[in-house]
Structure formats: C-alpha cells, structure tokens
Amino acid sequence: MSQTLFEGPIFRVERFEIELPNGKTVVRDAVRHPGAVVILPLLDDGRILLIRNFREVVRKWLHEIPAGTLEPGEHPDDAAPRELEEETGHRAERLAKLTEFLATPGMCDERMYAYLAEGLEPTAQNLDEGECIDVVPTPLDEALEMVRDGRIEDAKTIATLLYYDRFVRERR
Numbered sequence: 688m689s690q691t692l693f694e695g696p697i698f699r700v701e702r703f704e705i706e707l708p709n710g711k712t713v714v715r716d717a718v719r720h721p722g723a724v725v726i727l728p729l730l731d732d733g734r735i736l737l738i739r740n741f742r743e744v745v746r747k748w749l750h751e752i753p754a755g756t757l758e759p760g761e762h763p764d765d766a767a768p769r770e771l772e773e774e775t776g777h778r779a780e781r782l783a784k785l786t787e788f789l790a791t792p793g794m795c796d797e798r799m800y801a802y803l804a805e806g807l808e809p810t811a812q813n814l815d816e817g818e819c820i821d822v823v824p825t826p827l828d829e830a831l832e833m834v835r836d837g838r839i840e841d842a843k844t845i846a847t848l849l850y851y852d853r854f855v856r857e858r859r
Contacts, residue, residue, distance in 0.1 A: 688701070688703060688704040689701055689703040689704075690702045690703070691857060692716065692809045697720070697721070697756055698718050698719060698720045698797075699718075699719045700716060700717070700718055700719070701716070701717050701719050702714060702715070702716050702783035702810045703715060703717065703755050705734070705773075710826070712750055712794065714814070717794060717795065717796060718786075718794060718795035718796070718797070719789075719796055720756075720782075720796060721756060721757045721758075721797075721834070722756070722757045722758060722763070722793055722796060722797060722798045722799070722800065723753060723754055723755060723756045723790075723798075723799050723800070723843075724755060724757065724763050724766045724767045724770055724799070724801075724802060725753070725754040725780075725799050725800070725802070725844070726752060726753045726754065726767050726801075726802045726803075726804050727752050727770060727785070727801065727802065727803050727804065727847050727848065727851055728752070728753065728772060728777060728779070728804045728807055729803060729804065729805050729807070729827075730807055730824060730826065731807070733804075733826065733827060734824045734825055734826050734827065735752065735824070735826075735827050735830055736753070736775045736781055736807070736822055736823070736824055736825075737750050737752060737822075737823045737825045737830060737844075738749065738750070738751050738752065738753055738775065738820045738821065738823065739820065739821040739822075739823050739853050740818075740820050741752075741820075744750055744785055747796045748789075748833045749839075750823070750830075750833060750838060750839050750844070751839075751841045751842050751843070752772075752846070752847060752848070752850045753770055753771055753773075753774035753775055753841075754770060754799070754843055755769070755773065755774070756771035760792060761801035763784070763787075764782075766800075767782055767800070767802040767804070768782055768804075768805075771804050772810055772812075772813065773812065773813045773814060773815070774812065774814070774818075774820055774822075775812065775822050776809060776811045776812035776813075776822065776856040777804075777807040777808060777809055777810060778807070778808050779804035779805060779806055779807055779808075780805065780806025780807075780808070781803075781805045781806050782802050782803070782805075783802065783803050783805075784800060784802055784849050785801040785802060785803050785847065785850055785851060785854075785855065786799065786801050786847075787799060787800045788801070788846055790842065790843065791842075795838070798822075799843055799846075801843075801846070801847045801850065802841050803847070803851065803855065814820045827848075827852070827856070830848055831848060831849075831852055834848055834849065837850050
C-alpha cells in the first residue's frame, strides 16, 4: 500500500506500509526527494566559499556551502557546476565527487552528492527567485571551527567539510 499525501514542485510525501525484518508490518510517512548536490568551493589561497543563506523554514541566516536540488533526470555531475555558479558566481576548472550520503533517512530518501570544486574563476551569481545568498570567503580552519562551536548548523555542510578535512585534505 502506498498513498501520496502531498505533491509539491520539489518533493512529495508518501504514506506506505512495509514489513520490517522482524516480521512486523508498520505504516510510515516519507518525503520522496529527487536528490541534491553540495559543493565545497576551494579557492587557490586555501579559503572556501561559504554562503550565508536565509532559510525560511528555520527563519534565520545559515552558513553553508552551496547546494541545490537535482532537476528531473539531471545527473549530479551536471547539477554541481550549475549550482556552484548560481549560488557563488564562480565556475570551477576542476570538479571532483567526494562522497554521497543520505540527508535524513529517518523521514526522507534524499541522497546528496558532495563535490570539491577547484580552479575557481569568478563569473556572476544567478540566484533563483526568492534566494537570499551572500558569498563569504572563509579560511578552511575557521569554517571547521564554526562547525565545532555550532555556528555552522547545516548537516550537509558539516558532513562535507569534515569528510574533506579527514579523508582528502590530509592526503594532499
């Protein structure tokens, strides 16, 4: 059994029945999401491009790295450069996938694809209507300190920064 409770332009909410591995049957609600990309833009001087993004749902400005929802049928490799330029006004000479992860698997099937962007060249921001985004070049170590002290609250930003710091940065 599956029933769509809500369908919007980006995601839908579905109620479904599932048999668990222990044999019990339960009813759950889930957000069905097309997926998204998240980009860690690294400047040649070692700073990263954080964005200061007004998030209406939590009614506050958040420090994040750029990200965006996949368009229908769009491959993450195509979405990452698009979102980077739209949100930061930069193009990348090199874009490499770092990892992918589930954002909130207890309620949503959104898969996020994280990329490292290097060789950045300034262009111009091309924000979607309703986006309020400031670009904030930030030393990587300061961004990591912002994670530690709670100034960065966004999970995709935390996951991508820590992944880069632990598994990529130390090997360069």
